[in-house]
Amino acid sequence: MRRLVTVVAVLALVDVLLALGLWSTITVGTAPQSDTMSTVPQSDGQAAPSSAVQHLAELLAASAFRSVITNDYAPLDALIKRSAAWAEVAYVSVEDPQGRILGSTDLARVGQVWNDRIAADLRATARAPYHDVVVAILNPADNSQNAVMGRLRLGYRVEPSRGAAQPNRPNTPLWIVLGLAALAAVPTGLIVVKVATSKRPATTRRRSRGHGDEADSAHEVAPRTLTTRHGSEERTR
Amino acid sequence: MLRITWSVSSVCLTILLFAAAGAQAHPHGTEPILLGVAPQQDPAKVFTMWQPVVRYLEREIGHPFAFESAPSIEEFQKRVLEGRYDIWWGNPLTYIQASKRIGYVPIARDTTRIAGLLVTRKEDGIKSAKEVLGKKIAYPAPDALGATLLVQDLLARADVAPNQVEAVYTGTMDSALRGLLDGRVMAAGVVPRAFNSLDAAERDKLSILARTEEVAPQPIAVHPRLYKSVVTQIQRALLKLNWTPEGRQILASILYKEVVVSNDLDYDIHRDVARRLKIPF
Numbered sequence: 001m002r003r004l005v006t007v008v009a010v011l012a013l014v015d016v017l018l019a020l021g022l023w024s025t026i027t028v029g030t031a032p033q034s035d036t037m038s039t040v041p042q043s044d045g046q047a048a049p050s051s052a053v054q055h056l057a058e059l060l061a062a063s064a065f066r067s068v069i070t071n072d073y074a075p076l077d078a079l080i081k082r083s084a085a086w087a088e089v090a091y092v093s094v095e096d097p098q099g100r101i102l103g104s105t106d107l108a109r110v111g112q113v114w115n116d117r118i119a120a121d122l123r124a125t126a127r128a129p130y131h132d133v134v135v136a137i138l139n140p141a142d143n144s145q146n147a148v149m150g151r152l153r154l155g156y157r158v159e160p161s162r163g164a165a166q167p168n169r170p171n172t173p174l175w176i177v178l179g180l181a182a183l184a185a186v187p188t189g190l191i192v193v194k195v196a197t198s199k200r201p202a203t204t205r206r207r208s209r210g211h212g213d214e215a216d217s218a219h220e221v222a223p224r225t226l227t228t229r230h231g232s233e234e235r236t237r
Numbered sequence: 238m239l240r241i242t243w244s245v246s247s248v249c250l251t252i253l254l255f256a257a258a259g260a261q262a263h264p265h266g267t268e269p270i271l272l273g274v275a276p277q278q279d280p281a282k283v284f285t286m287w288q289p290v291v292r293y294l295e296r297e298i299g300h301p302f303a304f305e306s307a308p309s310i311e312e313f314q315k316r317v318l319e320g321r322y323d324i325w326w327g328n329p330l331t332y333i334q335a336s337k338r339i340g341y342v343p344i345a346r347d348t349t350r351i352a353g354l355l356v357t358r359k360e361d362g363i364k365s366a367k368e369v370l371g372k373k374i375a376y377p378a379p380d381a382l383g384a385t386l387l388v389q390d391l392l393a394r395a396d397v398a399p400n401q402v403e404a405v406y407t408g409t410m411d412s413a414l415r416g417l418l419d420g421r422v423m424a425a426g427v428v429p430r431a432f433n434s435l436d437a438a439e440r441d442k443l444s445i446l447a448r449t450e451e452v453a454p455q456p457i458a459v460h461p462r463l464y465k466s467v468v469t470q471i472q473r474a475l476l477k478l479n480w481t482p483e484g485r486q487i488l489a490s491i492l493y494k495e496v497v498v499s500n501d502l503d504y505d506i507h508r509d510v511a512r513r514l515k516i517p518f
Contacts, residue, residue, distance in 0.1 A: 065281070066280060066281060069280055069281070069284050069304060069305060069306055070276070070280050070305070070306050070307050070308045070312075071305050071307065071316075072307070072308040072312075096303075097303070098269075139281060139284055139285060139288075140281070141281045141282070141285060142281075142285045147288050147291070147292070147304075149304075
């Protein structure tokens, strides 16, 4: 029993070390790049929105600027309607600095103050997952001024790309891998000990029958015997 | 004991009520004070010009301000007459209508006064305003105070009513002068600054037939719903702009020379002009 425990422990250690080495190799090879859009909430199972989406949101915000400063919402509504016609756009919302919605793809939201509940409702009613991109509405004619006239939110559906959405990075946590590796040592240890104990009596018997040359001949015969027996087993199958 | 408790409670309640009222600028509570500016240029440019003023007022008054312009002069005038803005800057003729309808009050204006010039070509030999009767006159826009309305008023007083000449609206004063130099019109209504900006050679070809009286320029007017204490604070803050280098820079951004206190009497002369030109107010 003590031998079994020792063997299992040694095997478990070897398995864990091997698993750790394999894990490190895979993880380092597919290390994620720095997140350039940390302010953008990510949806599960989707690729990060590209900078093109961010630029699209900025472009829409620049177009909305004139409507916001002139309180002229007919052009803003037209802009939102045209944007909503694109299949990739889940929603567009334009708010004033206090968060009051001035224009939205969902007309029922206009006049309300943006909050988490509205965001959750939009996500719940969306036909497909999307990314939220939020940009400030600034004067496009003068970047030196930092007066924020409101915010534009863009919900953008991004198809999961093979390169970005399904990276080679292992998804299973490390502790599970190590635990499985350690557990695998138990049946392996049992087999090893069983094989070892099944060999021991035969050797002992042969040794007890004769001396010197006999023992050597027994060593030479044993593989043949095993081969023969193994071969007969194969034949009987 | 009960009486003392009652008295202390009453005093505390009164202080609380006054403190709550003092923290607000208008009956809308913590909503920003809405500043409307007439889109006499592109709204994005107007926004850029007025942002330093907005930020300055926020700092000085300690209350948020929101800037707003309008897609057109007509729309801006409509909004003023609906009482949308807490404080606004725009055409004096809009002011005389808004003061009557809503009760807006002017609190400040630029020191530079507005005048108009009636300009003709020397070679045409026109000697009096009466001689432009039935002729084409170029104006920049129908609602331009100095270049159009004051010139039309001057002509009306010389017995040339606005409907007795053919008005051509060119969009800018430069275009009005160009039309005159090219001989497409017999006269042009402009302001002195536009006339002086011409090349000396071109200016020599023209003569000033008449100069109108000077009137107060665009007012900064406040809605009567703004609390008087806040109005006083805004007025003081605007006057303070004259006294510091930063303030003078802010004034330069809105093309002001110097801010002076204004009141309703400044605009009586505009009321006379409106009456003569039959502009309702």
